[in-house]
Amino acid sequence: MKTFPLQALQALQALRTPGYRRTVAVRRAAALALLTAAAVNLVSGRAADPQVVTFSRPVGAGSVVEAADLEVRRLPAEAVPDNAVREIDVAAGRILAAGASRGEVLTSTRLVGPDLARELAGGAPPEDYAMVPVALAEPEIIPLLHHGATVSVVTTGDEGAAPVTVATGGRVVVAEAEAGTVLLLLHDSQAAAVAAAALASPLAVVLNGQA
Structure with missing residues (x-):
């Protein structure tokens, strides 16, 4: 035969008995459910955000970009440029045309290459x-x-x-x-x-x- 903890029995009794205690218990349960749902939505939303390459530290113009200069982060889709670089390997070993600060999103037009030439032209x-x-x-x-x-x-x-x-x-x-x-x-x-x-x-x- 299963036994229940005393606190669980008291909570169950409070829910069955009309009055102040049941009202408080219902409100707490509702608040907990809302917090849980919000946390689930937040985690799900972050998982759906696109991954982009950002700078993990400042890098000067003319420098050869190293993998250690970059990191992959998830950002809201509306904050991601159309030409954002999505993989570190795409940028590692290439020359940075303009200096970058930590946290900036790396775009293809920041790297010396055809996309930059097309933009400048x-x-x-x-x-x-x-x-x-x-x-x-x-x-x-x-x-x-x-x-x-x-x-x-x-x-x-x-x-x-x-x-x-x-x-x-x-x-x-x-x-x-x-x-x-x-x-x-x-x-x-x-x-x-x-x-x-x-x-x-x-x-x-x-x-x-x-x-």
């Missing part, structure tokens, strides 16, 4: 463009160059000679102050001209003031 086919590293004759300007800035490339020429514009409408992908170089996205026709000019004379960039 205004939706034009990325195969029509090339990324060209340019060693600057005056690297002091690099701190003024932000990711996405529009620049023209000019030759510094010999002393007293007028500078010659080699390319216009270049977009800054990465500006590395330590290396004294800037990675530019240029149309194929201008990319070749810049590469050739770099062999003949030092180059500089002129910030056009456009984002």
Whole structure:
């Protein structure tokens, strides 16, 4: 024969007996049921949220992204960008175009590659463009160059000679102050001209003031 704990028997008796105790017991049971349902809904909702890759620590522009820089988290669908990266392996080993803070969602356009080229080119086919590293004759300007800035490339020429514009409408992908170089996205026709000019004379960039 089964026996019930004294507290269970008292609770059962309270429910059977009309009055204040039954009212309190019913309210407590209802509150417990609501809390349980809310907890279940919360857990279920989080399990349904999409997984995305976020930064686990700050990473500077131009850095090679390491797996240790990233983590996978679940976020509400409305907070996830369409081009969010979903797997760490997709990003590990690639170059970060713009610096990131801890907790930021990693998107494909933050990584140097075709998606970024398409964005900077205004939706034009990325195969029509090339990324060209340019060693600057005056690297002091690099701190003024932000990711996405529009620049023209000019030759510094010999002393007293007028500078010659080699390319216009270049977009800054990465500006590395330590290396004294800037990675530019240029149309194929201008990319070749810049590469050739770099062999003949030092180059500089002129910030056009456009984002």
